[in-house]
Amino acid sequence: MRFEIKRKDFGGRIGSLELGDWEIETPTIMPVVNPNLETVSIEDIRDVGADILITNSYIIYKNEKLRERVLKEGLHDFLGFDGPIMTDSGAYQLSVYGDVEVTSQEILNFQEEIGSDIGVPLDIPTSPDATRDKAEKDLAETMDRLRSIGEFDDLNVAGPVQGASYGDLRSKAANQVSEIGFDLYCIGGVVPIMESYDFEKLAQVVIPTKKNLPVNKPIHLFGAGHPMIFSFAVALGCDLFDSAAYALFAKRGKYITVRGTWDVGEMEYLPCSCPVCSNAGAEDLVDDKEKLAKHNLYVTFREINTVKESIRRGELFELVSERSRAHPSLLSGLMKALDEENWFEKFAPVSKKNAFFYCGEESLKRPELLRNLKKIDSFNLTGKRLLIVPHDFKINTDSSTQIIKIKPPFVYSEELSNTYPFGQSLIANINKEKRKKFAKRLIKKIIDKFGQNFEEIYSIGNQIELGQIKDLSPDEARKRFSI
């Protein structure tokens, strides 16, 4: 397996994953195919845009007839899918039924025998609200199993990271799993977190995990199949998702949108132009689970493409920000994640073609702002006088005058006026006081660092109280310092 990162934005990336003769692009979604019952045909799943599938090897293993058949035909022929297939191990069944009749090594061997491309060991998924004691015990057992895995010739093996909701346990687990070394990594045990819309907790689980996994390996967020959270999860550094949601939700008459899940029986309009919705009304989907599942898949892949295009355009933050308005918990999750601004700053591109949009308070925690603060260290400010001016204030001065511009929250030296994000930023007329407060912090840093290099410092028409710095009206400043 080879993984190459082709493009990055915010915490997300577009990658190319080579699996045998196949090459797929990430982020992507692996539709879950239940070997016992098919809601949407494999051809249709392929048509909607799936390049890779996931199925459950334990369901095949425990059914003798099915097991014989898949062993004989091979997984790809059995499913009729010419593309990579990942197999799960039964850990989910373990979490639901409390017991499975197979060992981790047996189920991995079986996954290789049936020709799976990516196998998953049988780890122990711990419920997010487990006690610390339970989480530690489960994790120790999972780690023992992972350490005793043998070598495989044809099977890529995924390393699952557990640790319930304990960030430090997740960090530790991620470190230990990385030390063993796997082809890709999975973040497990998060389904209940997502089902309860606790996206703050999701950030608290995913970020410490991701921080301690190798940057150049793909990360699979197990059980995250709702398009509403793709942009957020991709921004946290996840590359692969699996969706059983498209079929499970359809079974319950649920119509998936990026803004949430709606009961199709209560809908009058279909806000979608996928091939299903273009040729049907809401009433047609009530009893047609297959059509509903197909729509759910279309909207899922459409969102993956929206995420990818947003990464390519350098607008992933804007997309996450927009999507976070679909549910207050998503916005809380985003704000929580952004507390890790130092971590996001590592991945954010330095320059962008398009503008920085300030559309909400979360923008104050964008990596660009932290970078602005850090960038001050590289300023070279010295001369006779320093003028601190609003970004649109124009004055021609002599070379002994240095100019600092304020466009709250940004503060920058005049030479940077045409660079990203300073000149290239559009700021909504909101959060004025908070933006000014941030700008003041930057100015204070500038004065502390460079103040003694100047004989005089003036603040001109800034409407920001800058303490010791003398205020001067724009007219007075032009009269005194223009040349």
Ligand SMILES: [Zn+2]
């Ligand atoms: Zn549709």
